[in-house]
Amino acid sequence: MGCGYELEFSYITNPTHLDETLRGAISQVLRSIMFRTAAELPLEDCGCWMRIDQQADTRTGFIARQQESFGKTSVNPLTGIQSVSFQYGEMRGQKAYAEIMSKIPRHKFVLL
Numbered sequence: 001m002g003c004g005y006e007l008e009f010s011y012i013t014n015p016t017h018l019d020e021t022l023r024g025a026i027s028q029v030l031r032s033i034m035f036r037t038a039a040e041l042p043l044e045d046c047g048c049w050m051r052i053d054q055q056a057d058t059r060t061g062f063i064a065r066q067q068e069s070f071g072k073t074s075v076n077p078l079t080g081i082q083s084v085s086f087q088y089g090e091m092r093g094q095k096a097y098a099e100i101m102s103k104i105p106r107h108k109f110v111l112l
Contacts, residue, residue, distance in 0.1 A: 040094070
């Protein structure tokens with residue numbers, strides 16, 4: 001005969017039950033999500049319309065700005081060819097997300 005156990009977990013999802021500092025951080029979390037979403041939005045796949053600056057031949061607007069990459073540039077000393085490598089987290093929006101989230105207060109709890 002086997003013994004059965006039932007375990008139930010619950011957590012607070014209503015922001016009014018949170019501490020005031022955590023409640024105030026909700027808008028910052030939403031703001032950081034906005035930056036990261038804009039950075040990672042696949043514009044080619046969705047066919048999204050973007051403003052294009054005809055004089056500079058560049059995309060403009062919030063989404064285009066968050067998708068700017070800051071890659072590492074290196075020059076081959078023998079050939080003089082310049083190469084740029086990109087890694088995850090080097091887009092403007094991804095950096096903004098990480099910076100904002102690093103300043104969000106954390107809720108610590110203790111399991112008894």
